[in-house]
Amino acid sequence: AQTVTQSQPEMSVQEAETVTLSCTYDTSESDYYLFWYKQPPSRQMILVIRQEAYKQQNATENRFSVNFQKAAKSFSLKISDSQLGDAAMYFCAWGGGSEKLVFGKGTKLTVNP
Amino acid sequence: DVKVTQSSRYLVKRTGEKVFLECVQDMDHENMFWYRQDPGLGLRLIYFSYDVKMKEKGDIPEGYSVSREKKERFSLILESASTNQTSMYLCASREAGRTEKLFFGSGTQLSVL
Numbered sequence: 001a002q003t004v005t006q007s008q009p010e011m012s013v014q015e016a017e018t019v020t021l022s023c024t025y026d027t028s029e030s031d032y033y034l035f036w037y038k039q040p041p042s043r044q045m046i047l048v049i050r051q052e053a054y055k056q057q058n059a060t061e062n063r064f065s066v067n068f069q070k071a072a073k074s075f076s077l078k079i080s081d082s083q084l085g086d087a088a089m090y091f092c093a094w095g096g097g098s099e100k101l102v103f104g105k106g107t108k109l110t111v112n113p
Numbered sequence: 114d115v116k117v118t119q120s121s122r123y124l125v126k127r128t129g130e131k132v133f134l135e136c137v138q139d140m141d142h143e144n145m146f147w148y149r150q151d152p153g154l155g156l157r158l159i160y161f162s163y164d165v166k167m168k169e170k171g172d173i174p175e176g177y178s179v180s181r182e183k184k185e186r187f188s189l190i191l192e193s194a195s196t197n198q199t200s201m202y203l204c205a206s207r208e209a210g211r212t213e214k215l216f217f218g219s220g221t222q223l224s225v226l
Binding site for chain 2: 006009033035037042043044045047050052091095099100101102103104105106
């Protein structure tokens with residue numbers, strides 16, 4: 001069975017600085033997709049970024065980028081120029097051959113002014 | 114914008130009651146999902162549906178059932194609520210295809226007393 005591990009239950013960062021959230025996964029499938037979702041205090045889950053496993057180029061969305069290491073089964077999220085609005089729970093998720101997504105346990109990010 | 118609406122934001126029920134959690138999406142999505150979110154455990158899939166009247170068990174289906182009579186509506190049923198079902202319940206939908214992003218409702222916080 002596929003598993004997704006987020007080893008950092010909580011992280012904090014100073015406003016305007018950079019922070020990296022870690023995610024590792026375990027799968028025997030070769031074709032899959034990875035996602036980072038954000039859940040602010042409003043509870044509304046929002047897609048931050050997604051990565052296709054067959055693409056070597058790391059995905060980027062404005063201040064958010066990933067470091068995808070397929071051999072190491074690692075998918076970390078880097079947030080540059082952190083803003084107060086980035087404070088949230090962040091969930092890493094894996095999607096493979098079925099329609100299901102497997103989520104990690106989440107990392108709570110605090111942004112200090 | 115896609116809208117996924119969960120009928121209640123907060124719900125309080127008694128042990129043994131039959132509980133219905135309703136979810137409606139307005140974008141004609143094929144796939145709909147019910148997740149349970151608990152602190153420290155992340156999101157765990159209860160059930161999902163890939164078409165009307167079609168359903169598949171997720172990772173923690175025990176104590177739950179679902180109904181999808183119309184494409185836009187996916188109901189989660191707790192046949193006999195128990196205190197260990199106190200949790201946040203998140204509904205999500207997406208188009209068919211594992212690359213597609215999930216659209217989430219804003220969650221129902223259920224307390225079973």
